[in-house]
Each structure stands twice: as structure tokens, then as C-alpha cells.
Amino acid sequence: MALLQYSGVKISALAGAVPANCITNYDYTANFPAKDVKDIVDRTGIKERRFAPAGMTASDLCFAAAEKLLVDNNIKREEIDVLLFVSQTPDYRMPATSVVLQNRLGLSKQTAAFDINLGCSAFIYALSAAYAYATQPNIRKVLVLDGETRSRVYHPKDRSTAFLFGDAGVAALIEKDPRVGTSYFSLNSDGSRAELIKIDAGGYRNPSTADTLKEKVIDEHGNIRTDEHGHMNGPDVFNFVLREIPKDLKRLQAFANKELSELDYYLFHQANDFMNSYLAKKLKLAPEKTPSSIAKFGNTSSVSIPITMVDQLQGQLSGSKNLLLCGFGVGMSWASAIIPTLDCKISELVELELRNDAL
């Protein structure tokens, strides 16, 4: 059972970046009737999303967030000993984007850098790894960069996914602080449900061919995508969340010997408002302690939890706070954590314009 705990480690600073390019979902009507679009937007609660323009990648968003974090907090770059990059939309198939970012951020060659490939659960997985490294005596600071251009993963003519996903990147700085108590993590996987959210082709199992790039009608509703776009079985994802998440939170509470009601904020993966609202109601969570950014950014996969913190908890994490983090999705993979924070400094959100000198 992957239950982990670490003491004396915290997220000391957090920064986020989104593309300046804002999509108004009610007006995203090029492929579907406006009435259908309105129904979808009303029910999912996703009013706006940010789309990275061609030439802007997840790592560009992370780079912008990282620069903001390093400058705002006067961080010495040579003190960053570990860099983790979290994404399923990396710059290249190789090398790892984390290594490219090590150079671009001007970090030392003695920095450990590697990528973590998971979706909506990934920020919590990455934090658990970052906390483990940070407890090491020779590790001073760990930088977690988590970015996604999920808007490019799904086809605009597939209504089951066309209105949900957006792009964002964050940077989180993890380091020791002996005044901070214990953080608790629960990490889970179920590969038997790999088909629920998937891109079928373009990897090495089903390599890219002319056929995998062809648009196809994929169901009786006339939805269209290629084999290299993502597909999602929404109902079974919802069933999965209702079955697994309450159980996992029960396990986590027992492990941490804490009740959810004692905590200050509940930060859930932002899937859609219908699902998140129902889950919060089922778990009897106070709405004022359950921040949401779904209306502004949509589902940004692994970035949705930390971008919600950047957007909604600005100035709220001074002093000592206790947070619940809970992410679930593609894999299926899910994770939850109860973490104490102490004076976590959150920078103003960066709105990134495309620049020609970007790498």
C-alpha cells in the first residue's frame, strides 16, 4: 500500500502561468449548434479556457512560472538540486523536457532532472517524490514544474471532450523547514481501466502512420477525431471517481489520523463543475473551503490543483494551514495528500504571450 509520510518539508513558494489567449466557451461554436454548446457549458461550468498558440509549449508555461517564482522569492539558482517536470505533453519524445529546462533556467549541471508522465494525479505524485528528495541532507531545494497543453490532445469535433480542456503551467518550490509537521500521501493505480482515457496511436505500440492521422467518425453521434487524439469514457470516469475517491480519502484520514473537517482547504482536480460539485456534496465538504478555478481555466489535467491554488489562494496561505489535495484521472491513476503549509508564497498569475525568442 503506497502510503507515505514526510516531516519537516513544505511547499515554500508557488507560481503559475497561463497563455494570454483566452477562449470563451459559449462562443466555441464552430463545430456544434450554439444551443448544444450552451447546455454543455452550463452543466460543466467551464466558461473560459486558455489555449496555447502554436509555438508555445507546456515547458514554456513552466519556464515563465519558474522565472516568476525564482525572481519573486530571490532564489539562488545554484541551490536547486532537483528538477522534476510533470507532463503528458512534453516538448520532445527525447530528451526529457526536464533536462532542457535545467539548461534554460540556468541551473547547475549537478541538478538531478527527470520527467514524470502521469495525468490528473501527477502533481501529488510529483510532490511525494519532491518531498522524498527534499528530506535528503544534501538536497537544498526541489523545483517541481508541472505543465500541460491539453487543448491540443482532444479534437474540436468530438463533443465528449471538445469543451473541457485547457493549458497552464506551474512551478512549485519544495524545501526543508523543521517547523512544519508531517505530510501524508496515498498513491494508487488501476491499469485495468487504461481504456477509459487514452490516445490510441502515436506511441510505439501503435506508431504514427498516415491512417492514424486521418479524421474518422467515431460514434453514432457523428463525433470526429483521429487515432492520435484523446478519447474519454466520461460516464465510467465518473463511476470510477465515485467508487474510488471516497474510499481513498477514508484511508488517508485514517493514516494521517486527521478528519477532513479539521483542514483549511480542499483542492480537487478540476474535472468539470457537475462532477466536482457532486463529489464535494457526497463528501460533505464546506463549499467555502473548496476553491475552484474550473470556470476560468477548464480541466488542465495535472496542473488543475496547483493552478487553482495560484488563482484562488493568493495571500491565503500565510501562517500555518492544512490542505487536502486530491487528483484522479488517466491511467487510471489517483492520489491524495494531507499537507501542512507554512507561509507558502504565491506569486501573481503570469499571462504569457507568444514570443519569437522562445526556445
Next chain:
Amino acid sequence: MNQQFLNSFREALEIEAEDDLNATDKFRDLEAWDSLARLSLIAMLDDEYAVEIEEDAFEKLDTVEDIFNYVQENRT
């Protein structure tokens, strides 16, 4: 099939009070039926009956009564 299930089904799909709803109706033919109604139904079944119907099983159901019968058989 009991009236309570029919009422819950009606509420989940936001079917107006003046519109007919019968146990033998094919739910996919209802005007209120769409992919979002499916999510509402999942929430209702979880909330009121603690029953989950995965897509493979759900695809075999045809009428409102089929859903009710599935729920009766799978309640714990």
C-alpha cells in the same frame, strides 16, 4: 416499478412535471436524454441507491424500468 424511482429519474433528467414519463419508455428516446443526463443519472443512482452501472452494462438497458430492475438486482 415504484413511483419514487420514477420521480428521482424525472428529477435527475429535469423532465417537466407536465411531460409524461412511463416505466416502459425507452430512455434514450426522451428529449431530455443526452450525455449530461447520463452523468445526472450516475449521481442520482449513487446518491439514492448506492448503485453504479458501468457503460458495458448500461448499454444493454433500454427502458426506464430496465434501469430500475438493474438497481433492484444490484443494491447492496
